[in-house]
Amino acid sequence: MINENDPSTLSTSGRLLSYNNAVKEGLKTGQQFTELMDQLINTKDPKKLVEAAQTLSVFELDSDYVTFPHQYNNADYYLIFMSRLLELHDQGEAITLESHEDDQHLTQQIAALGDLGVFAFVGANDSNGGVYYQDRVTNETLFYLNLSRRMMRFNSSAITKLFVETYADKIEKDQLLTATDLLIAFGQALKTDFGFDVDFNLLDTNNNEFYEFATSNLGSEVVDKLFVAAAQENYMLKHDKDGAVLELAPDLTLKIASHNANGGAAWGLYVTDKDQSVSWFKVLLEYPFLRKWYLENIGDLQIRSDSLVF
Amino acid sequence: MPNNNEDTTQEVTPGQAQLDSSITQKINYLQTLQSALHDHDDRQIYELIDKTRYEREVKKSRSTTKTQELADLVADDHEQLSHYLSEKLIDYLGQTYPFFYYDEVKDGEFDIYFGNWWDRRKFGKLDVLNVAFKFDETEYNKLKRAFELDALNQRYNTENIADITANSAELQKLIEGQDERDHEKEKLRQQLKEVSQKSTLPWDSGKVKEERQGIVDQLSKLADDDEEAINANKKIKENDEKILSLSKEDTILTYEKQSIQQKFEDFSHFESHNQSLYTDYLTNLIGKGQVKADD
Numbered sequence: 001m002i003n004e005n006d007p008s009t010l011s012t013s014g015r016l017l018s019y020n021n022a023v024k025e026g027l028k029t030g031q032q033f034t035e036l037m038d039q040l041i042n043t044k045d046p047k048k049l050v051e052a053a054q055t056l057s058v059f060e061l062d063s064d065y066v067t068f069p070h071q072y073n074n075a076d077y078y079l080i081f082m083s084r085l086l087e088l089h090d091q092g093e094a095i096t097l098e099s100h101e102d103d104q105h106l107t108q109q110i111a112a113l114g115d116l117g118v119f120a121f122v123g124a125n126d127s128n129g130g131v132y133y134q135d136r137v138t139n140e141t142l143f144y145l146n147l148s149r150r151m152m153r154f155n156s157s158a159i160t161k162l163f164v165e166t167y168a169d170k171i172e173k174d175q176l177l178t179a180t181d182l183l184i185a186f187g188q189a190l191k192t193d194f195g196f197d198v199d200f201n202l203l204d205t206n207n208n209e210f211y212e213f214a215t216s217n218l219g220s221e222v223v224d225k226l227f228v229a230a231a232q233e234n235y236m237l238k239h240d241k242d243g244a245v246l247e248l249a250p251d252l253t254l255k256i257a258s259h260n261a262n263g264g265a266a267w268g269l270y271v272t273d274k275d276q277s278v279s280w281f282k283v284l285l286e287y288p289f290l291r292k293w294y295l296e297n298i299g300d301l302q303i304r305s306d307s308l309v310f
Numbered sequence: 311m312p313n314n315n316e317d318t319t320q321e322v323t324p325g326q327a328q329l330d331s332s333i334t335q336k337i338n339y340l341q342t343l344q345s346a347l348h349d350h351d352d353r354q355i356y357e358l359i360d361k362t363r364y365e366r367e368v369k370k371s372r373s374t375t376k377t378q379e380l381a382d383l384v385a386d387d388h389e390q391l392s393h394y395l396s397e398k399l400i401d402y403l404g405q406t407y408p409f410f411y412y413d414e415v416k417d418g419e420f421d422i423y424f425g426n427w428w429d430r431r432k433f434g435k436l437d438v439l440n441v442a443f444k445f446d447e448t449e450y451n452k453l454k455r456a457f458e459l460d461a462l463n464q465r466y467n468t469e470n471i472a473d474i475t476a477n478s479a480e481l482q483k484l485i486e487g488q489d490e491r492d493h494e495k496e497k498l499r500q501q502l503k504e505v506s507q508k509s510t511l512p513w514d515s516g517k518v519k520e521e522r523q524g525i526v527d528q529l530s531k532l533a534d535d536d537e538e539a540i541n542a543n544k545k546i547k548e549n550d551e552k553i554l555s556l557s558k559e560d561t562i563l564t565y566e567k568q569s570i571q572q573k574f575e576d577f578s579h580f581e582s583h584n585q586s587l588y589t590d591y592l593t594n595l596i597g598k599g600q601v602k603a604d605d
Contacts, residue, residue, distance in 0.1 A: 220429070221551065224558045227428040231561040237428040244428045 026066025046193040053081035075121035112178035144309040154201040156303040212268040215300040353595035392418030392438040409569035456563040457577040467556035481542040
């Protein structure tokens with residue numbers, strides 16, 4: 001009997017044929033790969049773009065008979081995808097993708113941040129294809145992305161550490177906002193183009209966004225601290241049925257509440273403004289006394305991120 | 311015919327006449343009160359429930375009509391009466407005392423809160439029937455003191471906070487001095503060793519003993535400081551908590567003071583307003599009644 005898998009059973013020409021077939025298969029895989037790369041790099045259709053990225057992110061380029069010495073990491077295709085998607089939304093200039101030829105990997109820099117921050121995706125090891133967008137300098141992960149599950153989750157702790165603490169005294173506030181606006185734009189594109197479920201967390205500007213504190217039992221002394229700090233800056237923290245209210249500007253109020261938007265018991269914040277253009281993050285950048293209060297009590301006040309991925 | 315009448319009609323004794331008049335008086339009283347209630351004539355109601363005070367403080371007359379017994383007829387209605395009368399009164403108070411907020415804890419019973427800021431103080435009760443504030447004495451006196459200290463450019467807890475801050479600074483020094491103390495201890499222990507190793511000649515023994523004791527004393531003083539330094543962080547934290555609560559109280563008192571200054575300029579005007587509240591309010595009601603009658 002001739003068994004194709006057992007070379008010893010084959011004649012010489014049979015072996016050559018089998019070898020040749022395996023190489024053909026390997027080349028076909030390579031061919032397929034380059035087509036997907038073409039698609040990822042060139043397509044103007046967002047649907048095709050995400051399709052290519054998704055396939056490439058789990059693509060196995062090597063086969064038994066054909067291996068490719070120069071390969072990018074699977075997570076690198078996410079970076080290309082991100083750059084391309086932003087490009088399709090006219091924000092291509094705002095980031096630069098860098099290829100490191102020596103060890104064949106990609107990194108990304110956000111133009112607004114200058115030399116601060118070198119970003120790349122790393123696998124989340126969560127067995128369903130999720131990746132983290134990570135700063136290689138500090139290892140802070142700004143968001144979680146999962147193309148097959150169509151979800152994106154921002155990480156409040158990393159955003160606070162990088163944009164409110166680490167970068168804050170190194171670059172202008174406007175630059176910081178440009179950088180976070182870019183990340184928001186990416187999330188928005190995922191939402192509108194592919195119907196992703198995106199949690200913008202403390203970057204969310206919606207009035208009904210409830211920024212939930214880490215603590216479920218906020219001590220009144222934490223609010224007392226804000227009361228005293230606000231008074232020193234000539235803001236009055238006012239009594240409210242459900243907590244406390246701080247009017248920061250005629251059209252900007254911050255509310256500390258003991259109920260979330262669905263009426264469930266939880267402590268957190270609402271930021272309300274007419275245009276729904278202000279997030280808790282923007283408030284933190286704008287008002288030093290609130291930033292100080294937040295950072296000094298971060299153990300209690302840290303805005304919660306999706307606990308399934310962070 | 312007249313004879314028949316004489317048979318059926320009992321003669322009215324003076325006692326009966328008095329009773330009749332007394333009942334009539336009560337009926338009249340209650341009827342007047344009822345129609346005042348129907349007409350929303352709060353002024354009339356106030357007059358009826360305390361005629362003596364009304365005569366004295368509104369009409370400024372000295373007559374002392376004995377009407378208390380009649381007012382007692384509605385004594386068990388005071389809760390509802392107070393609830394009813396509160397509406398217009400609180401409206402009125404809102405203009406003169408915009409910084410007071412009222413919480414009806416049960417029918418006709420009102421707690422007063424000072425201000426609408428975070429953790430505003432419960433400042434006392436509103437006595438609706440007597441048109442009077444019953445301030446919580448402790449809170450009231452704090453505010454009064456805050457006004458006095460204002461003249462000295464001080465806040466209620468300024469001194470207190472300064473003392474605690476100084477204490478924390480001492481404690482901080484103690485913590486920071488640890489390395490220096492460790493160094494010092496090492497030196498002293500070495501000295502102690504040297505002293506011990508000295509051949510003690512009989513005539514030197516007293517001096518050596520003294521020297522030794524001196525070193526031991528210094529070491530024990532340093533050990534005490536170490537001990538205190540260990541607890542210092544906890545104490546500093548406690549101090550911080552105290553300072554926070556005192557600063558909060560100062561902030562609240564400042565807001566209260568500002569509220570009063572905006573409306574009354576100073577504390578004495580505020581006090582005199584409170585004292586004439588009954589007269590002022592009823593005079594205001596009379597004025598409104600006239601406007602109504604003129605319409």
